[in-house]
Each structure stands twice: as structure tokens, then as C-alpha cells.
Amino acid sequence: MRADLRGIWRGAAFIVLLAVAAGTAANARLIGRFLRGEFRQSFTTPVEYPRIRFITIREAEDLFATGGAAFLDSRSRREFGTGHVPGAKSLPLEEHRQGVKPEAAGVPLERTLVVYCEGGDCQASIGLARLLHDAGFLDIRVLTGGWAEWQAAGLPESKTDD
Amino acid sequence: MTRKRAVLLVFRLFVGGVFIYSGVVKILDPLAFAQQVRNYRTVGQDLAFVVALYLPWLEALAGAFLMAGIFKKASAALISLMLGGFIVLVAATMVRGIDVDCGCFGALSRRADWRLLLEDAVLLAMSLAIFFAARGARSGSAAHKR
Numbered sequence: 195m196r197a198d199l200r201g202i203w204r205g206a207a208f209i210v211l212l213a214v215a216a217g218t219a220a221n222a223r224l225i226g227r228f229l230r231g232e233f234r235q236s237f238t239t240p241v242e243y244p245r246i247r248f249i250t251i252r253e254a255e256d257l258f259a260t261g262g263a264a265f266l267d268s269r270s271r272r273e274f275g276t277g278h279v280p281g282a283k284s285l286p287l288e289e290h291r292q293g294v295k296p297e298a299a300g301v302p303l304e305r306t307l308v309v310y311c312e313g314g315d316c317q318a319s320i321g322l323a324r325l326l327h328d329a330g331f332l333d334i335r336v337l338t339g340g341w342a343e344w345q346a347a348g349l350p351e352s353k354t355d356d
Numbered sequence: 357m358t359r360k361r362a363v364l365l366v367f368r369l370f371v372g373g374v375f376i377y378s379g380v381v382k383i384l385d386p387l388a389f390a391q392q393v394r395n396y397r398t399v400g401q402d403l404a405f406v407v408a409l410y411l412p413w414l415e416a417l418a419g420a421f422l423m424a425g426i427f428k429k430a431s432a433a434l435i436s437l438m439l440g441g442f443i444v445l446v447a448a449t450m451v452r453g454i455d456v457d458c459g460c461f462g463a464l465s466r467r468a469d470w471r472l473l474l475e476d477a478v479l480l481a482m483s484l485a486i487f488f489a490a491r492g493a494r495s496g497s498a499a500h501k502r
Contacts, residue, residue, distance in 0.1 A: 198429075201429070201430075202429045202430045202433055203430075204430070205421075205427035205429065205430025205431070206427075206430040206431075206433055206434050208427065208430070209414070209417050209418055209421060209427060209430060209431060209434060210414065210434070212413075212417055213410055213413040213414040213417050213418075214410055214413075216413045216417070217409045217410040217412075217413040217414075218409070220383065220413070221386055221409045224386060224387070224409065225409070228405055233387075233390070233401065233405055234401055234402070235401070236401075237387045237388075237390045237391045237394065237401075237404075237405070238391070239387075242387060270455070288455055291457065315397045316397075317391070317394055317395045317397065320391065321391075321395070324391075
């Protein structure tokens with residue numbers, strides 16, 4: 195029985211080591227990029243997604259004030275209903291898992307987009323940004339701090355579907 | 357007896373096949389998988405990256421060994437551990453109310469929900485059956501003695 199257990203450990207260790215070796219060899223370039231400091235903030239990098247960038251609340255505020263961008267809310271409709279950026283369009287990621295049609299945002303592809311989710315560690319805005327990138331939008335900006343930061347900054351809110 | 361062995365063989369081929377498929381799909385796009393790991397909001401950015409580099413290979417290789425009948429007990433143990441981990445992760449995600457793509461099969465993934473838990477539980481039952489029925493770590497099917 196003990197020999198049996200030892201054999202299982204050995205076999206498992208062999209498979210794990212093989213996986214580590216294969217994973218390292220196959221991903222050598224990605225590991226190199228990681229060691230040079232990439233992917234620390236996001237896996238959505240300018241290499242794979244050249245038309246997506248991450249912005250701060252100040253940049254979002256400027257774009258809002260000047261009307262320089264269309265705001266897209268990637269949260270659920272329920273969350274959208276409890277409060278959102280005035281004029282933002284609800285485009286819940288959960289309803290668009292298979293992709294976004296170019297007309298879904300209701301604006302031309304050249305228009306600057308600001309995408310947000312609830313904030314903190316939320317990932318829906320990144321997911322939606324990727325889909326919008328695939329749909330062909332040319333300037334997609336992800337508000338990293340999301341709705342939480344927008345509220346904390348005391349910026350305007352709306353509860354109606356406008 | 358023969359019937360039992362036939363059932364176990366089907367289990368092995370099925371579970372092994374599922375793991376090979378799910379591993380290969382993720383190996384093809386590690387960054388997409390890294391994002392899916394991140395979506396669970398359980399591990400940070402760096403750990404999600406490491407998981408995305410290695411977990412798919414572990415899935416595919418353990419699946420391949422299980423299918424081939426080499427290191428049967430070891431590969432069934434690894435697969436059972438992974439499934440146990442997935443079940444805990446999905447259950448915790450549901451409890452936390454996070455709506456997330458399971459990330460199981462790349463672009464073909466669907467939502468992490470109770471149905472997924474059930475499927476994982478069935479796979480876990482199969483791999484545990486293989487684990488407890490397999491004779492020894494080194495015994496392939498050819499080494500089966502009467």
C-alpha cells in the first residue's frame with residue numbers, strides 16, 4: 195500500500211513537472227513579456243488590443259464634461275437601474291457573451307467609448323472592451339475605477355434610462 | 357468483472373478526452389484564459405498569469421495519461437484534485453454572487469452555475485472510480501494480472 199502511494203506521488207510529480215516544462219517552453223515569449231513588466235495591470239495589452247486603453251477617473255470626467263465620448267455601462271441591467279453615468283448606454287456583458295454587433299453601442303465606430311463596470315476588482319468592463327474591439331471600434335477606454343470611483347468622486351448620476 | 361472494466365474504460369476515455377480538450381483550447385490562447393481566471397476575482401493578476409500558463413498543460417497531460425492508461429492512478433488523482441478545486445471555486449463564486457464565464461472550454465465556455473457544478477461532480481465521481489479501481493501506479497491496462 196505504501197509502495198502504491200509512493201508510486202502515485204511519483205507519477206503525479208512526473209506529470210506536474212512535465213506540465214511545468216511544457217508550459218514554460220510553450221509560453222517563453224509571454225513569460226519574457228511578463229518579466230519585462232507586462233500584464234501586471236491587465237491581460238488586455240496594446241499588443242493584442244491596440245485600440246483599448248485604461249483611463250483614470252480624471253480622464254473620464256474630462257470626456258464626460260466635454261461630451262468627447264459615449265459611455266457604456268457593462269454591468270447588469272439591475273445595477274444600471276440603481277444608478278449610472280448620465281447618458282450612458284446599458285450594454286451588459288452578461289447579455290453579450292457571444293459578441294457585440296457594431297450597431298449595439300448606438301454610435302459610429304470612430305466615436306470614443308468609455309466602458310465601466312462596478313469598480314474594485316470588476317472585470318466586466320474589460321470583457322466588454324474586448325468585444326467592442328473585436329466589433330471594430332477604434333477608440334475604447336476602460337475606466338479602471340468603475341462606477342465606485344465615479345460615485346466616490348461625486349460626479350453626476352442618473353437613475354433613469356436616458 | 358469484464359463489464360466493470362468496460363465501464364471504467366469508458367470513464368477513462370471520457371474524462372481523459374474532456375481534460376485533453378479543455379486543456380488544448382486554453383493552451384491555444386493563454387492570455388484569454390488568464391483573463392477568465394481573473395474574472396473569478398479569487399486570485400490576483402500575477403497568480404492568474406501563472407495559472408494560465410501551467411494549468412491547461414496539467415489538464416491536457418493528465419487527460420492524455422489517463423486516456424493512454426499510463427500512470428492511471430496518478431493522473432486520476434490529479435484530475436480529481438483539479439475537479440475538487442473547480443467545484444469549490446465555482447460554488448464560492450456562486451455564493452459571492454459573481455456572474456462569470458466558467459472559462460472551462462475557451463470561447464465555448466458558459467456561465468459558472470449549478471449545472472456546471474453538477475457536471476464537475478459527475479466527472480469527479482468518474483475519476484474517483486478510476487482512481488480506486490486502478491491497480492497500482494505503474495500498472496497500465498497491459499500489466500493487468502489475473
